Amino acid sequence: MSLRYIPMSDEDARRMRDGGPDAYGNGPERQISDGAGVPCRHCLDYVEAGAPYLIFAFRPFSTVQPYAETGPVFMHADACPKHDGESLPPILGSRENYLLRGYGKDERIVYGTGDVVAREELEIRARELLARPDVAAVHVRSTRYNCYQCRIVGV
Known part of the structure; x- marks a missing residue:
């Protein structure tokens, strides 16, 4: 069996970069990476030191139900390519x-x-x-x- 790694969608990434609401209805917070473990959920790589990133609440489920966990995630503030899904992120x-x-x-x-x-x-x-x-x-x-x-x- 081959594995496919599913990152955050382009649509969700664009919405957050445009300041749209996160899973709690808030806009994203903007920070600068210190280069120590800031994983982008769109490209599935790390945000480089000195680069801006966003923090927001993300719910990776299509419906709201008791098991639909929501939590904080990071993402490059500037556009990045979505992970190809094929290689280990x-x-x-x-x-x-x-x-x-x-x-x-x-x-x-x-x-x-x-x-x-x-x-x-x-x-x-x-x-x-x-x-x-x-x-x-x-x-x-x-x-x-x-x-x-x-x-x-x-x-």
């Missing part, structure tokens, strides 16, 4: 471990799928989860702050 290769969690077609957590996995096991565990008939997607989150990184689907 840089933001998933720099930490020691990540939290993976499986979601069903209804975008609800599939219990028993949440695991903290070592960086080198991330793709193996994602494939194992996506091989299950009850798992439609895997969300990757940071283990330190529980921040959403991206979605992975099987193709």
Whole structure:
């Protein structure tokens, strides 16, 4: 099974760069990166030191329901190319471990799928989860702050 890494959509990125409302109805906050771990959810790479970035509340789900977690994310303030979806994103290769969690077609957590996995096991565990008939997607989150990184689907 091949994996596809799903970044924030171009539409969502454009809306936030234009000052549109985030998941809580607020405009994004603008900061300058110190170069220490500011992962962009659109290009799935890090915001370089000295570059501006946005912070806003993001809900990576199509509906509002009890499992539709919302949290803070970062994104380049200036336009960046959306991640190609095919290669392992840089933001998933720099930490020691990540939290993976499986979601069903209804975008609800599939219990028993949440695991903290070592960086080198991330793709193996994602494939194992996506091989299950009850798992439609895997969300990757940071283990330190529980921040959403991206979605992975099987193709």
